Amino acid sequence: MSFDVAGTRRQFPILSAIIDGKPVHYLDNGASAQTPDAVLDAVRIYETTGRANVLRGVHRLAERATESYEKAREEVASFLGVPPTEIVFTGGCTAAINLVAYSYGSLLKAGDRILLSELEHHSNIVPWQLLRARSGVEIDMIPVTVDGRIDLAALPRLLTPRTKLVSLAHVSNVTGALVDVRAVVAAAKSVGAKVMLDGAQRAPHGPVDLPALGIDFYVFAGHKAYGPNGIGVLWAKAEHLDAMPPFMGGGSMIGRVTFAETTWAPPPRRFEAGTPPIGPAIGLGAACKWMAALDWSAAHAHEMALVQRLMDGLQKIDDTRLFGPASLQNRYPVVSFMLDGVHPHDVAQTLDSFGVAVRAGHHCAQPLMDRFDLDGTTRVSMAPYNDNTDIDALLTGVQHAARTLR
Amino acid sequence: MSDQLYQERIVELAKAKTGAGKLAAPTKSARRDNPLCGDRVTIDVRLDGHGRIAEIAHQVRGCLLCQASASALASVAVGRDLAGIATLRHDAERAIGRKEGEAGEPFSAFAPVAAHKSRQECVLLPFEALKEALS
Numbered sequence: 233m234s235f236d237v238a239g240t241r242r243q244f245p246i247l248s249a250i251i252d253g254k255p256v257h258y259l260d261n262g263a264s265a266q267t268p269d270a271v272l273d274a275v276r277i278y279e280t281t282g283r284a285n286v287l288r289g290v291h292r293l294a295e296r297a298t299e300s301y302e303k304a305r306e307e308v309a310s311f312l313g314v315p316p317t318e319i320v321f322t323g324g325c326t327a328a329i330n331l332v333a334y335s336y337g338s339l340l341k342a343g344d345r346i347l348l349s350e351l352e353h354h355s356n357i358v359p360w361q362l363l364r365a366r367s368g369v370e371i372d373m374i375p376v377t378v379d380g381r382i383d384l385a386a387l388p389r390l391l392t393p394r395t396k397l398v399s400l401a402h403v404s405n406v407t408g409a410l411v412d413v414r415a416v417v418a419a420a421k422s423v424g425a426k427v428m429l430d431g432a433q434r435a436p437h438g439p440v441d442l443p444a445l446g447i448d449f450y451v452f453a454g455h456k457a458y459g460p461n462g463i464g465v466l467w468a469k470a471e472h473l474d475a476m477p478p479f480m481g482g483g484s485m486i487g488r489v490t491f492a493e494t495t496w497a498p499p500p501r502r503f504e505a506g507t508p509p510i511g512p513a514i515g516l517g518a519a520c521k522w523m524a525a526l527d528w529s530a531a532h533a534h535e536m537a538l539v540q541r542l543m544d545g546l547q548k549i550d551d552t553r554l555f556g557p558a559s560l561q562n563r564y565p566v567v568s569f570m571l572d573g574v575h576p577h578d579v580a581q582t583l584d585s586f587g588v589a590v591r592a593g594h595h596c597a598q599p600l601m602d603r604f605d606l607d608g609t610t611r612v613s614m615a616p617y618n619d620n621t622d623i624d625a626l627l628t629g630v631q632h633a634a635r636t637l638r
Numbered sequence: 639m640s641d642q643l644y645q646e647r648i649v650e651l652a653k654a655k656t657g658a659g660k661l662a663a664p665t666k667s668a669r670r671d672n673p674l675c676g677d678r679v680t681i682d683v684r685l686d687g688h689g690r691i692a693e694i695a696h697q698v699r700g701c702l703l704c705q706a707s708a709s710a711l712a713s714v715a716v717g718r719d720l721a722g723i724a725t726l727r728h729d730a731e732r733a734i735g736r737k738e739g740e741a742g743e744p745f746s747a748f749a750p751v752a753a754h755k756s757r758q759e760c761v762l763l764p765f766e767a768l769k770e771a772l773s
């Protein structure tokens with residue numbers, strides 16, 4: 233079945249804008265995706281017909297706000313196939329990982345081990361280093377293969393009875409590689425380790441069946457999944473949330489407060505201290521609903537056809553090198569490349585002059601860059617609303633950079 | 639507007655690679671990184687008895703602007719001390735619009751960077767490294 237790209241594009245107002253006299257060829261979705269009318273409308277409806285704080289008022293606006301906020305939690309839960317009581321709204325993906333590293337981390341002991349990979353985003357490295365400094369846990373690292381995948385062959389050697397958690401990118405933000413979750417979960421279970429996936433780059437490409445994955449923790453960011461900024465999601469199995477102490481203290485997360493002692497609210501409230509980002513949560517709920525309504529088998533096929541067009545085009549330009557899996561199997565539409573003799577920032581700047589937005593640099597994955605001795609890459613990250621004209625404009629820009637900058 | 643960022647003069651400066659490499663026996667060297675973009679500059683200097691640069695070399699792992707700036711700097715650094723280099727930096731800052739006034743040669747080549755705030759640090763990084771080497 234073919235995918236209705238034009239119809240999808242029409243739902244995203246910015247895609248038909250002319251900015252500084254140039255069309256918008258937006259290929260930086262891995263950094264932040266664009267947002268559809270459905271999300272903009274949901275936020276506007278909250279702001280104009282139901283704006284109030286949640287959980288704290290008896291007036292009708294407060295009730296409306298609370299209802300919309302909890303409805304958003306249900307939309308997110310249904311997108312992930314889990315109960316809403318297991319969904320915690322956070323300030324972002326980074327905030328969600330820090331929550332786990334702090335709260336779940338506080339249950340770990342010196343000498344316990346956390347297993348990460350060499351391709352992780354800094355946000356799935358640094359919170360664990362902070363935990364290491366606080367509590368003396370050890371961090372191990374799964375290396376990456378030459379085609380930019382987590383090398384699961386190294387798992388048996390790296391998993392130990394002290395390994396408590398394996399935390400990996402579901403999809404790499406540099407190479408687009410999808411991790412083999414089944415293999416990770418089977419290996420982790422054999423030593424009793426829990427599994428967390430960083431879904432920042434996976435969630436924007438359709439519903440995730442978490443129960444089928446058999447993992448323990450999942451996180452993603454709203455703004456990369458067509459939602460607003462300032463909102464992210466932590467999902468954890470109820471048994472883990474129940475066992476975890478709060479991350480931040482404040483209003484809404486308590487049972488009863490006295491100066492002698494305070495009891496905690498049950499999850500998810502326990503982890504949502506203070507006034508949450510209500511409008512952004514409602515927007516994210518709308519984004520999840522929007523994504524759930526898309527035909528993802530057609531959308532994914534469309535995205536991967538763009539990847540193929542891009543890879544074919546780049547390979548025709550002298551001295552470009554692709555970094556990442558050569559095949560389209562088990563990957564998502566993120567493509568990194570290098571143009572020999574031209575720094576990635578200069579490639580990206582040149583592309584900007586063609587109206588093409590991409591990201592260049594280390595992509596918050598410096599250990600991965602170091603491993604391959606790269607100054608950085610130019611990264612093209614796609615969404616269902618991208619089309620052939622976006623890819624062709626990019627290829628024209630890369631050819632121009634190759635001709636003029638070296 | 640970005641089309642004009644990579645004007646011929648900047649590209650020529652970068653390609654010239656004036657002073658690219660290492661010194662066999664540097665008096666001092668310093669490395670500066672830009673954590674935001676990952677650009678990395680290492681500068682070696684050999685000083686005369688009066689704190690003036692007798693010889694200079696740079697290794698740049700960075701973008702074209704950073705390379706062009708290091709190359710421009712190396713082309714006029716010999717014979718200058720810390721204060722002399724500060725004068726050159728003012729020139730570069732004038733070129734990229736951070737300071738009032740007309741920029742002298744060769745830094746006037748960087749005028750197109752004035753419109754690209756996010757890239758201005760790329761031009762200044764070699765100055766940072768050299769300042770550290772001389773301090």
Ligand SMILES: Cc1ncc(COP(=O)(O)O)c(C=O)c1O
Pocket residue numbers: 262263324325326327353355356401403404405430432433453596
């Ligand atoms: C794989 C991955 N993890 C985590 C993050 C962090 O997301 P945020 O900065 O929105 O918290 C990103 C985005 O930059 C990412 O790509």
